[in-house]
Amino acid sequence: MTVNAEATQSAPVLRLQDIRKSFGGIVAIENFSLEVYPGEIVALVGDNGAGKSTLIKIISGVHPPTSGTMTIEGETVTMSNATMARAHGIEVVYQDLALADQQSVYMNMFLGREPTNRFGLLDRRRMIDETDKLVKELDVRIPSAHATIRDLSGGQRQGVAIARATHWASKLILLDEPTAALGVAETAKVEEIVQSLKSRNIGVLIISHSLDQVFKLSDRICVLRRGKQIGVRETAKTDKNEIIAMITGLQHS
Amino acid sequence: MPSANTAASGRPNGFANRINLQQYVVYFGFLAIFLFFAIVLKDSGFLTVRNLSNIVLQTAPATIMAIGLVFVMSAGEIDLSIGSTVAVSALAAAVTMNDYGLVAGVLAGLGAGLLVGLLNGVLVAYVKLPSFLVTLATLGLFAGVSRSMTDLRSIPVTNGTFTGFFGSGAFLGIPSLIWWTVIAVAIGHLIYRETRFGAHVLAVGDNSRAAGVSGISVPRIRLTVLMISGGLAGLAGLLYAGRLQAAKYTLGETDLMTVIAAVIVGGTLLNGGKGSIIGALVGSLMMGMLNNGLILMGLSVSDQMIVRGLIILAAVAVSLREKSR
Ligand SMILES: Nc1ncnc2c1ncn2[C@@H]1O[C@H](COP(=O)(O)OP(=O)(O)O)[C@@H](O)[C@H]1O
Ligand SMILES: [Mg+2]
Numbered sequence: 042m043t044v045n046a047e048a049t050q051s052a053p054v055l056r057l058q059d060i061r062k063s064f065g066g067i068v069a070i071e072n073f074s075l076e077v078y079p080g081e082i083v084a085l086v087g088d089n090g091a092g093k094s095t096l097i098k099i100i101s102g103v104h105p106p107t108s109g110t111m112t113i114e115g116e117t118v119t120m121s122n123a124t125m126a127r128a129h130g131i132e133v134v135y136q137d138l139a140l141a142d143q144q145s146v147y148m149n150m151f152l153g154r155e156p157t158n159r160f161g162l163l164d165r166r167r168m169i170d171e172t173d174k175l176v177k178e179l180d181v182r183i184p185s186a187h188a189t190i191r192d193l194s195g196g197q198r199q200g201v202a203i204a205r206a207t208h209w210a211s212k213l214i215l216l217d218e219p220t221a222a223l224g225v226a227e228t229a230k231v232e233e234i235v236q237s238l239k240s241r242n243i244g245v246l247i248i249s250h251s252l253d254q255v256f257k258l259s260d261r262i263c264v265l266r267r268g269k270q271i272g273v274r275e276t277a278k279t280d281k282n283e284i285i286a287m288i289t290g291l292q293h294s
Numbered sequence: 295m296p297s298a299n300t301a302a303s304g305r306p307n308g309f310a311n312r313i314n315l316q317q318y319v320v321y322f323g324f325l326a327i328f329l330f331f332a333i334v335l336k337d338s339g340f341l342t343v344r345n346l347s348n349i350v351l352q353t354a355p356a357t358i359m360a361i362g363l364v365f366v367m368s369a370g371e372i373d374l375s376i377g378s379t380v381a382v383s384a385l386a387a388a389v390t391m392n393d394y395g396l397v398a399g400v401l402a403g404l405g406a407g408l409l410v411g412l413l414n415g416v417l418v419a420y421v422k423l424p425s426f427l428v429t430l431a432t433l434g435l436f437a438g439v440s441r442s443m444t445d446l447r448s449i450p451v452t453n454g455t456f457t458g459f460f461g462s463g464a465f466l467g468i469p470s471l472i473w474w475t476v477i478a479v480a481i482g483h484l485i486y487r488e489t490r491f492g493a494h495v496l497a498v499g500d501n502s503r504a505a506g507v508s509g510i511s512v513p514r515i516r517l518t519v520l521m522i523s524g525g526l527a528g529l530a531g532l533l534y535a536g537r538l539q540a541a542k543y544t545l546g547e548t549d550l551m552t553v554i555a556a557v558i559v560g561g562t563l564l565n566g567g568k569g570s571i572i573g574a575l576v577g578s579l580m581m582g583m584l585n586n587g588l589i590l591m592g593l594s595v596s597d598q599m600i601v602r603g604l605i606i607l608a609a610v611a612v613s614l615r616e617k618s619r
Contacts, residue, residue, distance in 0.1 A: 133507075141496070143568045162489060
């Protein structure tokens with residue numbers, strides 16, 4: 042792995058080519074192509090109904106595309122459900138977080154993938170230890186791995202959902218508006234956590250309505266308008282005016 | 295991590311001062327009712343070994359049913375049909391045993407329970423009908439079946455091995471009904487608390503969408519819990535037939551309310567996601583003790599029903615208060 046570090050760096054974890062998705066007569070996505078590299082944060086922006094969530098669902102296997110190809114680390118994949126996407130190392134942080142509120146943090150971290158010991162019983166020790174370790178690494182500030190989700194604040198819950206995705210994603214994390222429901226301090230904390238994912242060499246695709254956030258976090262910005270890809274810009278080489286113009290289709294400035 | 299709490303904003307966590315009332319209410323309730331009867335009925339024989347062990351023996355079928363219901367309710371469903379599954383299973387066992395012998399009888403009894411569970415489960419998990427309606431319908435359906443099956447007669451169970459094993463017998467000096475209770479509670483608790491299946495049941499009851507996107511087969515869990523409940527109601531039917539040495543359509547008829555009360559008082563949430571097998575055992579013993587004490591106090595059957603109804607109301611109130619907190 043280390044020998045070939047340069048090569049792996051340059052190969053995208055995800056490549057979408059000519060993706061098209063229609064629901065009956067409605068074309069939700071067309072001519073969409075994008076690459077996401079390891080350790081890179083790509084922001085997906087666009088107005089309501091532009092097709093952002095649909096795109097996330099295509100990548101996570103919820104809606105197979107009508108046409109087009111998707112490759113993960115060079116391998117062409119077809120996925121017909123979320124379980125297959127997870128098997129490919131793709132994790133999603135859903136807008137509703139998909140947490141079981143009355144269960145502990147550690148049970149949520151391992152929801153559906155609980156480890157067992159040699160007697161076939163739940164290996165709680167391992168779940169707790171790995172949760173503690175990850176929560177510490179990502180600096181998600183929760184009282185303990187035993188805490189019940191419903192006793193946590195919105196930011197802490199978001200932190201748990203991201204920590205879970207980080208634990209299981211080997212290649213790509215998809216985040217659908219991770220800070221939409223959070224206050225200022227909590228948003229800052231979650232942004233910090235997302236930023237720290239770069240060092241794990243995972244690709245991140247984030248949907249956000251906040252351009253401030255997009256410019257703070259992303260390496261590249263991909264703009265969608267009415268299902269069409271308007272363009273991809275390197276964050277460092279563009280500005281808000283250009284992105285707003287691309288989103289709305291109107292010239293500002 | 296002392297600093298952790300204060301770091302993130304949001305509502306305070308106050309772990310120490312938030313002992314979960316609902317989880318322990320059954321133990322306090324059990325103690326309070328026990329002490330109450332021990333004092334009030336001290337001259338009426340409540341505290342005799344004979345009376346106390348009678349309570350445990352009498353509650354065995356209800357406890358077994360309660361274990362099944364903990365699984366069902368934890369998954370966010372309900373099984374009202376257990377009330378008539380007991381009778382159908384006992385009758386199926388009795389009729390089959392008289393013609394084909396012990397083993398066939400036992401298999402018929404358990405099989406009848408599992409079949410009711412399968413029917414409920416398929417309708418709930420795959421046809422996607424609400425379990426409340428499905429099991430209300432099958433409750434009525436099988437109450438009718440057990441009546442028409444026997445023309446309202448009682449079927450005697452004469453096989454001595456059966457009545458010993460499921461009823462009046464003992465092993466190592468301990469009555470077989472206590473063995474059944476202990477074994478069922480132990481296995482139920484182990485599966486509920488320590489297996490992936492148990493965790494998935496709770497996840498489905500807590501947030502079925504989250505469970506689904508996490509790769510848990512929600513329909514399979516729903517089907518399985520209803521089959522567990524049906525199978526355990528079948529076992530309860532065998533215990534009734536063994537103890538009474540007969541099977542009749544009235545068996546289990548009045549148990550439904552007691553069992554639901556035992557499960558809720560025992561800390562299982564009506565809406566799923568949280569529960570306790572041990573709590574259900576204590577809840578069931580508490581309900582049995584209550585019945586026993588109220589009878590010894592000389593209350594009429596109707597007064598007993600009123601007192602039990604009030605206790606259920608109180609339990610539901612605590613349960614809902616906890617859920618909405
Ligand atoms: N399951 C679906 N069936 C039909 N149309 C859909 C479905 N999901 C999304 N769409 C349509 O696709 C378009 C893009 O929606 P969406 O991806 O949710 O946008 P965004 O997340 O950018 O706000 C919308 O016009 C929406 O109505
Ligand atoms: Mg959306």
